Amino acid sequence: MTPNGGSMAFCLPMTRKITALKVQKRNKNRVNVYLDNEFAFGLSRIVAGWLKTGQELSEEKILEIKSKDEIEISLQRALNFLSYRPRSEEEVRKNLRKHDTDPEIIERIIERLQEGKLVNDVDFANLWVENRSDFRPRGRRALRAELRQKGVNDQTIEETLIDIDEEELAYRAAVKKSRRYKELEWLDFRKKMNGFLARRGFNYSEITIVVEKVWNEIHSNPPK
Secondary structure, eight states: OOTTSOOOOOOOOOEEEEEEEEEOSSOTTEEEEEETTEEEEEEEHHHHTTOOTTOEEEHHHHHHHHHHHHHHHHHHHHHHHHTTSOOOHHHHHHHHHHTTOOHHHHHHHHHHHHHTTSOOHHHHHHHHHHHHHHHSOOOHHHHHHHHHHTTOOHHHHHHHHTTOOHHHHHHHHHHHHHHHHTTSOHHHHHHHHHHHHHHTTOOHHHHHHHHHHHHHHHOSSOOO
16 A cells, blocks of 8 residues: 555566567578567577577567677678688778677677687788788888778787888899889889889888899899
8 A cells, every 4th residue: 555545556567478480581590579479570590599489578678689689690790791801800890880880789799709719900910911921022111001001009010010021021022023124224123113112111221222132133234
């Protein structure tokens, strides 16, 4: 009873009953959930796995389920993005932002990917530099700019670049390019090779040494 003699009403949380769970025809990894004989929402199969027909769901539980589904969708989107090539953490964030993913969910996805060793900016930076060195050699300046563009922080970048041999990388790039310029006279050869190596981010001092070295290797006469 209430103080004025009236009866006290108790508000029980409203629940809805699961009346059907149906795998979607167009996407076998999604399940349509029907509540009280009406379609309510779709869920990923992994989230819907613990649901069963006849189960009662409160509004709070429904919101929780939908939140888990959003996280699962975002995780699968991130995994698909990573399947094409290694990515930096910031690249994954940008991709998820393109799909209007909640910032809090993005950070939770990044944490899960880090725990699974699927994203790691130190590994990414090392692999990026290794790949460039093997196929398209570049100097520190160019590599630094590329890694910054990928969202890698400056400390990681500098630690990654500290041991690279720029002169060796410049030489390898020049040798490969010299096949195109080998018929040129020395002045034209030097001009074109200097421009090429400078665009690759190498320093002038290294360029000077390397260009003359490569010229001497492909010609019997010294540069004039």
